[in-house]
Amino acid sequence: MYGRLPIVKMLLVTIASTAVISAVMVPINWNGQGASTAAPKIDHLLNVMIVLSSFVFSLVVVMLFYALWKFKAKPGDESDGEPIHGNTRLEIAWTLIPTIIVLFAGGYSWKVLDDLEQKDPHHLTVSVFSQQYAWSFAYPGKGYAYSQGELHVPVGEQIQFKMHAMDVIHSFWVPEWRIKKDNVPGITTTAVVTPDKVGTYQLVCTELCGFGHATMRAKVVVEPKSKFEKWVEGLDQELPEPLMDVLKEGSATNAPDLGAGGA
Amino acid sequence: MVDAIKRPGWWRGLLGAIAFGAFGFGLVLILRKISGLDPYQTEQTGYPHVIVPAITAPLGFLAGFGCFDYWLRWAAGMPTIPDDHSQHGAKSWRDYFKFNTDHKVIGVQYVVTTFIFFFIGGLMAMLIRAELAQPGTQIVEASTYNSLFSTHAVLMIFVFVIPVFAGLANYVLPLMIGAPDMAFPRLNALSFWMLPLAGLLFIGSFLCPGGAFDAGWTGYAPLSTGAPLGQSFFNLGVQFAGASSIATALNFLVTIITMRAPGMTFWRMPLLVWANLSTSLLVVAATPFIAGVQFMVLFDRALHTNFFDFAAGGDVISYQHIFWFYSHPAVYIMMLPGFGIVSEVISTHARKPIFGYRLMALALIGIVVLSYSVWAHHMFVAGMFSWLRVPMMLTTLLIAVPTGIKIFSWLGTLYFGKIHTYSTAMLFALAFIVTFTIGGISGVMLGMVPIDIHVSDTYFIVAHIHFVLFGGSVFTIFAGVYHWFPKMTGRMYDEKLGRVHFWGTLIGTWGTFIPMHWVGMDGMPRRVADYAEQFGNWNLLISCFAFMLGAIQLVFVYNMIVSWRFGPKADGNPWRANSIEWQVSSPPPIFNFDEIPRVVGGPYEFGIPGAKHAIMAGEGAEVPAGEKSVVGSSS
Numbered sequence: 001m002y003g004r005l006p007i008v009k010m011l012l013v014t015i016a017s018t019a020v021i022s023a024v025m026v027p028i029n030w031n032g033q034g035a036s037t038a039a040p041k042i043d044h045l046l047n048v049m050i051v052l053s054s055f056v057f058s059l060v061v062v063m064l065f066y067a068l069w070k071f072k073a074k075p076g077d078e079s080d081g082e083p084i085h086g087n088t089r090l091e092i093a094w095t096l097i098p099t100i101i102v103l104f105a106g107g108y109s110w111k112v113l114d115d116l117e118q119k120d121p122h123h124l125t126v127s128v129f130s131q132q133y134a135w136s137f138a139y140p141g142k143g144y145a146y147s148q149g150e151l152h153v154p155v156g157e158q159i160q161f162k163m164h165a166m167d168v169i170h171s172f173w174v175p176e177w178r179i180k181k182d183n184v185p186g187i188t189t190t191a192v193v194t195p196d197k198v199g200t201y202q203l204v205c206t207e208l209c210g211f212g213h214a215t216m217r218a219k220v221v222v223e224p225k226s227k228f229e230k231w232v233e234g235l236d237q238e239l240p241e242p243l244m245d246v247l248k249e250g251s252a253t254n255a256p257d258l259g260a261g262g263a
Numbered sequence: 264m265v266d267a268i269k270r271p272g273w274w275r276g277l278l279g280a281i282a283f284g285a286f287g288f289g290l291v292l293i294l295r296k297i298s299g300l301d302p303y304q305t306e307q308t309g310y311p312h313v314i315v316p317a318i319t320a321p322l323g324f325l326a327g328f329g330c331f332d333y334w335l336r337w338a339a340g341m342p343t344i345p346d347d348h349s350q351h352g353a354k355s356w357r358d359y360f361k362f363n364t365d366h367k368v369i370g371v372q373y374v375v376t377t378f379i380f381f382f383i384g385g386l387m388a389m390l391i392r393a394e395l396a397q398p399g400t401q402i403v404e405a406s407t408y409n410s411l412f413s414t415h416a417v418l419m420i421f422v423f424v425i426p427v428f429a430g431l432a433n434y435v436l437p438l439m440i441g442a443p444d445m446a447f448p449r450l451n452a453l454s455f456w457m458l459p460l461a462g463l464l465f466i467g468s469f470l471c472p473g474g475a476f477d478a479g480w481t482g483y484a485p486l487s488t489g490a491p492l493g494q495s496f497f498n499l500g501v502q503f504a505g506a507s508s509i510a511t512a513l514n515f516l517v518t519i520i521t522m523r524a525p526g527m528t529f530w531r532m533p534l535l536v537w538a539n540l541s542t543s544l545l546v547v548a549a550t551p552f553i554a555g556v557q558f559m560v561l562f563d564r565a566l567h568t569n570f571f572d573f574a575a576g577g578d579v580i581s582y583q584h585i586f587w588f589y590s591h592p593a594v595y596i597m598m599l600p601g602f603g604i605v606s607e608v609i610s611t612h613a614r615k616p617i618f619g620y621r622l623m624a625l626a627l628i629g630i631v632v633l634s635y636s637v638w639a640h641h642m643f644v645a646g647m648f649s650w651l652r653v654p655m656m657l658t659t660l661l662i663a664v665p666t667g668i669k670i671f672s673w674l675g676t677l678y679f680g681k682i683h684t685y686s687t688a689m690l691f692a693l694a695f696i697v698t699f700t701i702g703g704i705s706g707v708m709l710g711m712v713p714i715d716i717h718v719s720d721t722y723f724i725v726a727h728i729h730f731v732l733f734g735g736s737v738f739t740i741f742a743g744v745y746h747w748f749p750k751m752t753g754r755m756y757d758e759k760l761g762r763v764h765f766w767g768t769l770i771g772t773w774g775t776f777i778p779m780h781w782v783g784m785d786g787m788p789r790r791v792a793d794y795a796e797q798f799g800n801w802n803l804l805i806s807c808f809a810f811m812l813g814a815i816q817l818v819f820v821y822n823m824i825v826s827w828r829f830g831p832k833a834d835g836n837p838w839r840a841n842s843i844e845w846q847v848s849s850p851p852p853i854f855n856f857d858e859i860p861r862v863v864g865g866p867y868e869f870g871i872p873g874a875k876h877a878i879m880a881g882e883g884a885e886v887p888a889g890e891k892s893v894v895g896s897s898s
Contacts, residue, residue: 099661207483
């Protein structure tokens with residue numbers, strides 16, 4: 001009995017609407033400027049999802065509005081609709097097709113996730129310390145070079161951040177890098193980023209940490225390796241004792257890195 | 264006066280609260296004195312002389328109010344007072360302010376009380392949006408702002424969305440299954456009266472030194488374990504709301520399983536009954552986890568138990584695992600009853616049987632099972648074990664499948680029907696389908712780890728949860744309130760005002776929450792009173808829509824109050840529906856049925872000549888051949 005419906009036309013309208021929505025939405029740079037190798041991968045995944053989602057959305061809207069247009073009761077019509085209780089083939093279809101779509105989305109995400117967290121053997125390790133309401137950073141070198149409120153990293157090199165929270169949970173996010181990770185008291189968390197654009201960005205705390213949460217920011221400078229090395233050399237602050245203790249204990253309390261699914 | 268204090272009621276309740284509160288207060292003082300401690304411990308997280316009375320005084324109120332009278336006499340071996348049903352049914356408005364065991368009275372008590380909390384929480388949302396209209400700090404300072412959004416969320420979740428569904432189902436469900444009341448009417452009344460106490464504890468925390476709780480509704484440790492006194496009121500309020508919720512769920516389970524009218528097999532239950540069966544299964548198993556984890560936080564604060572104190576060997580992330588093990592199923596606790604409402608409304612107003620009824624019921628059960636295995640998707644960037652992310656991502660994406668089945672089946676129900684859109688309930692149900700689809704889509708995106716890494720803890724999350732909780736749950740709540748308003752009050756509401764409310768709410772919802780996705784992806788974190796200049800214009804627009812959304816709710820309040828008082832009298836069955844609650848008068852008689860109805864068919868048999876769902880007393884229709892009356896049969 002569903003043969004009575006203009007299925008082909010409805011599908012065409014759905015596809016046309018998908019094309020229009022996608023054409024409008026895909027070119028927009030939703031996540032803002034990208035400045036790491038992770039950014040294009042995440043943005044591309046988002047675009048794939050936008051196309052899939054606009055198809056699902058269009059399908060629902062077309063189905064709804066066609067029904068409202070075609071099957072709306074005339075004023076005064078008190079009769080009932082047709083006693084249709086279901087259609088097994090249709091029900092199987094709208095169970096199986098979405099299953100395939102979401103499993104595809106899941107598999108694709110898994111692959112992107114593994115790509116994002118691929119470790120480069122030649123990486124630079126930077127320690128991140130967060131406390132209410134400030135960020136500070138330690139760079140390897142003779143002892144540790146230490147900077148407060150300003151993070152410098154070289155461009156084009158993988159950085160492994162080892163994160164330590166001193167009081168409550170904070171979260172490390174540079175929107176242009178697309179990478180975010182909580183800093184958790186008592187354990188060391190890690191994130192890998194390869195910045196690929198020179199520039200100045202903002203590090204934003206994204207986990208509620210108290211009344212100063214909204215203003216817990218730090219400056220992030222991505223610069224050529226030579227400038228970076230000079231900057232680190234110029235640092236003359238000593239790593240404070242409590243932070244040094246955390247670094248030493250860090251390896252003992254580390255969450256084990258078990259591979260599957262990345263760091 | 265002495266008589267007034269002896270009888271259960273407000274005076275004795277007040278006396279009970281004062282007496283029990285004073286007992287708790289005295290106990291703390293005496294014990295501390297004996298132990299040689301300062302009588303008052305006012306260190307930030309301490310205050311035992313406030314926390315203990317905050318536990319005992321509400322219990323004293325409940326005891327004084329009469330919630331335990333019958334049980335206590337029985338437990339103490341005293342002669343119980345034979346029930347004269349004087350606590351059953353409402354003859355005047357005053358009966359709504361008493362301990363009442365009638366599920367219909369309790370249903371109305373629930374809905375009205377929860378809507379009061381909805382409007383208090385909504386006013387907080389207006390303040391939040393006023394602060395966010397411009398970058399910088401104008402109206403409230405940062406710590407007050409943190410208290411505002413925390414209390415807003417807690418009121419909306421624990422004393423509005425979850426219990427308002429319990430209230431609607433309380434009224435409708437026993438009628439739907441042909442039962443004279445809930446299985447445990449006294450427990451039902453106790454469940455209700457715990458709820459305003461929870462709400463008062465949440466709101467009362469504003470009076471605490473240091474202000475109301477401000478660690479978000481999630482109350483992550485160690486921010487919560489070190490927060491000022493208000494946090495303890497959150498810990499305690501959740502206990503009362505949780506106990507209320509668990510007792511109601513048990514009540515629903517027993518009622519649904521044992522009290523269905525003869526002939527109502529599982530496959531003849533309306534989908535609202537299925538939805539509340541599923542919800543109750545979630546509540547009884549999941550809610551104890553949040554009760555437990557809030558006790559752990561309270562113990563860490565007051566007794567120094569160090570569950571989450573990393574310096575003493577506690578594990579910070581375990582808080583989040585336990586919390587979300589409840590709070591993700593809670594998302595479905597806040598949605599499944601709404602699915603049930605939408606099924607009833609759409610089938611009735613499209614004059615068609617629900618498309619794929621059995622698959623609809625199975626999809627509910629599928630969601631129940633899956634929802635226990637997805638909690639860690641809230642923690643993709645939390646620093647938990649990394650290998651937990653991919654399996655949780657896959658289960659999260661899979662839960663879209665049963666949800667999609669429901670969306671498509673509602674759409675399928677419309678086809679070849681006779682769709683009537685004069686009812687505001689139907690408008691909300693149809694708008695729900697589209698709005699909830701948006702919330703579902705952003706949910707699938709959030710389930711994908713790489714996207715979640717970027718947008719986690721941003722306004723994208725705020726947009727998503729408001730699309731599913733406002734565009735989803737609240738739309739279905741409005742649909743339910745409009746749909747059963749004639750049944751509950753015996754009067755019709757004004758459809759014109761209903762339309763104004765509907766269109767205003769729909770435009771307000773989209774206008775407010777759609778742009779939140781954009782600013783979130785572009786870099787605006789959530790839970791901030793202040794933000795970067797670049798988001799200023801969008802936030803101003805969001806605030807304008809939010810004020811409009813808030814203002815339009817006044818139309819709803821006006822419509823409900825005036826129609827309740829002066830609306831035209833409603834028939835028993837104004838929507839020409841099939842299910843049993845519509846076959847009795849509006850409002851129904853005090854014990855629902857003169858004679859228990861006999862169920863002879865499915866609940867949505869529209870368009871089949873002569874088909875009937877139930878045979879009511881005095882109808883004397885012939886039982887179709889081959890029909891057996893089996894109580895509680897589940898074939």
